[in-house]
Amino acid sequence: MKAMVGLIMGGPLILGGLMMAAAASAQPPQSHHWAIVVHGGAGDIDRATLGEKGDAAYRAALTKVIETGAAVLDRGGSSLDAVETAIKMMEDDPHFNSARGAVFTSAGKTELDAAIMNGATMQAGAVASVTHTRYPISLARSVMEKTPYVLMVGPGADAYSVQAGMEQEPASYFFTESRWQSLVRQLTKEGKPIPPRPEGAPAKGTMIPVAQFEESADTHRYGTVGVVAVDRQGNVAAGTSTGGLQGKAPGRVGDSPIIGAGTYASNQSCAVSGTGVGEFFIRYTVAREVCALVQYKGMGLQQAADEIIQTRLKPIHGDGGVIAVTPDGQMAWSFNTPGMFRARLAEGGKVEVHLYNDEP
Numbered sequence: 001m002k003a004m005v006g007l008i009m010g011g012p013l014i015l016g017g018l019m020m021a022a023a024a025s026a027q028p029p030q031s032h033h034w035a036i037v038v039h040g041g042a043g044d045i046d047r048a049t050l051g052e053k054g055d056a057a058y059r060a061a062l063t064k065v066i067e068t069g070a071a072v073l074d075r076g077g078s079s080l081d082a083v084e085t086a087i088k089m090m091e092d093d094p095h096f097n098s099a100r101g102a103v104f105t106s107a108g109k110t111e112l113d114a115a116i117m118n119g120a121t122m123q124a125g126a127v128a129s130v131t132h133t134r135y136p137i138s139l140a141r142s143v144m145e146k147t148p149y150v151l152m153v154g155p156g157a158d159a160y161s162v163q164a165g166m167e168q169e170p171a172s173y174f175f176t177e178s179r180w181q182s183l184v185r186q187l188t189k190e191g192k193p194i195p196p197r198p199e200g201a202p203a204k205g206t207m208i209p210v211a212q213f214e215e216s217a218d219t220h221r222y223g224t225v226g227v228v229a230v231d232r233q234g235n236v237a238a239g240t241s242t243g244g245l246q247g248k249a250p251g252r253v254g255d256s257p258i259i260g261a262g263t264y265a266s267n268q269s270c271a272v273s274g275t276g277v278g279e280f281f282i283r284y285t286v287a288r289e290v291c292a293l294v295q296y297k298g299m300g301l302q303q304a305a306d307e308i309i310q311t312r313l314k315p316i317h318g319d320g321g322v323i324a325v326t327p328d329g330q331m332a333w334s335f336n337t338p339g340m341f342r343a344r345l346a347e348g349g350k351v352e353v354h355l356y357n358d359e360p
């Protein structure tokens, strides 16, 4: 950084800067402690609706995910790799509303959104309304690293996905019976037409015990996934992947792939991934706002997250939550719903997995 300043300013500073850079390169890289936080969606998650089986299934899934992401960091991997690896695992897991297991639109299709951001470089990549990509988070990373763009959507993003060599899956791969039945219940309640079952969907069969929240009066269903991490270099990264809101109109895009709304990372402040009613998160630029409080007001991370989620969003029914980390290893989560699937682990610490709002 100092060398760069020297080069920009010219004169004797150049020499000073270069000497400092040479001295710095002789030192071992500064060692930070790694930390990782994961969410699997926020909403009307309580013991009664989840049941014992659902409770155990989500705790097991979150434990596996946090341990997998942590292993990447522990062997010196980057926060970006940890975020992508952990999210891919959740995208494969039908318990979550991302990729396999995504909710359906009102037309009975899955439209997937994802974003990833590198806090060290401020590079970001995102995709919205993609329909066949097995790992939307990897597609977002490809947009970030291999194109000059930040956000690609719809058929263009689907075409880029094929061209970039991403794994493609038929619509039936993303289908889960529980999500379908949940859509049918919602549309019935709303007096809307029920679309035909997706082509190639299996005949009505096994129900995977995904969280359904049948008694909820809300029209959206949860399970978006997100991961934030800081690595041993002190670099932060954030990623989010979702099927969006159940029963959403085709073409609706939420906050998850909008940089600064559902996903944001900067080494100057923090990395954040959000989950909840995306329209609020977009209008209140939630992820960026949390980081701005840290950066410009010098707030602690937990205080900043609470300020946005509890003080600003809760009174206006902006349901949802965030997870966050800072380059110096602070971890935080905050949510204003009955529950949020969540887990965290810092180097040398113990895995914490929680689902409800009466847990830490």
Ligand code: ASP
Pocket (backbone or CB within 6 Å): 041, 042, 221, 222, 223, 224, 242, 243, 244, 245, 253, 254, 255, 256, 262, 274, 275, 276, 277, 278, 279
């Ligand atoms: N935030 C996501 C969206 O609005 C949904 C969620 O997090 O549950 O698309």
